[in-house]
Amino acid sequence: xxxxxxxxxxxxxxxxxxxxxxxxxxxxxxxxxxxxxxxxxxxxxxxxxxxxxxxxxxxxxxxxxxxxxxxxxxxxxxxxxxxxxxxxxxxxxxxxxxxxxxxxxxxxxxxxx
Amino acid sequence: xxxxxxxxxxxxxxxxxxxxxxxxxxxxxxxxxxxxxxxxxxxxxxxxxxxxxxxxxxxxxxxxxxxxxxxxxxxxxxxxxxxxxxxxxxxxxxxxxxxxxxxxxxxxxxxxxxxxx
Numbered sequence: 001x002x003x004x005x006x007x008x009x010x011x012x013x014x015x016x017x018x019x020x021x022x023x024x025x026x027x028x029x030x031x032x033x034x035x036x037x038x039x040x041x042x043x044x045x046x047x048x049x050x051x052x053x054x055x056x057x058x059x060x061x062x063x064x065x066x067x068x069x070x071x072x073x074x075x076x077x078x079x080x081x082x083x084x085x086x087x088x089x090x091x092x093x094x095x096x097x098x099x100x101x102x103x104x105x106x107x108x109x110x111x112x113x
Numbered sequence: 114x115x116x117x118x119x120x121x122x123x124x125x126x127x128x129x130x131x132x133x134x135x136x137x138x139x140x141x142x143x144x145x146x147x148x149x150x151x152x153x154x155x156x157x158x159x160x161x162x163x164x165x166x167x168x169x170x171x172x173x174x175x176x177x178x179x180x181x182x183x184x185x186x187x188x189x190x191x192x193x194x195x196x197x198x199x200x201x202x203x204x205x206x207x208x209x210x211x212x213x214x215x216x217x218x219x220x221x222x223x224x225x226x227x228x229x230x
Contacts, residue, residue: 106155
């Protein structure tokens with residue numbers, strides 16, 4: 001079955017610097033890759049997603065890149081701010097088919113003032 | 114519209130008692146997931162429903178755990194003979210499971226915080 005590995009497990013960056021979180025997946029049939037953000041004490045929420053027919057997607061300070069050949073995808077946060085501190089989860093799925101979404105183990109991002 | 118709701122929001126129980134957790138997904142969402150999250154940890158997959166059927170129960174930790182979904186809507190997660198290690202936040206999520214236009218987005222409920230004394 002599908003397996004999603006996420007690194008690093010914790011990440012601390014200076015405010016204003018960039019943060020990068022990486023994930024790899026095992027099932028080449030996966031075609032949908034979302035990223036969720038979970039702030040302390042709150043529920044996970046989708047922040048950005050990418051499908052296998054594109055290599056990069058941006059939304060303001062957040063971008064996601066996908067390398068289908070290598071089966072890995074990454075989240076990039078630029079000009080980090082204190083409110084970016086949270087746990088980030090990557091995930092992979094086969095889209096609309098009746099197969100479940102698989103989450104990575106999460107990355108705890110801390111932004112140093 | 115209304116999001117995913119879960120009840121109760123908090124549950125304190127004694128070891129050995131049974132508990133029932135409820136999830137009301139977004140109307141029309143065919144996929145429903147249960148996860149367990151211990152303090153500071155990741156999302157531990159428990160069970161996945163597509164409609165009323167559960168194609169994947171592989172995450173249920175033991176036979177003390179069971180879940181059902183009726184009418185393609187509400188789901189209940191039951192934990193029998195609770196143990197202290199069952200203490201965690203139990204999260205429910207639903208999605209339309211339809212490609213495109215955000216159809217795969219998982220919407221999480223607020224969770225039920227379970228404490229077994």
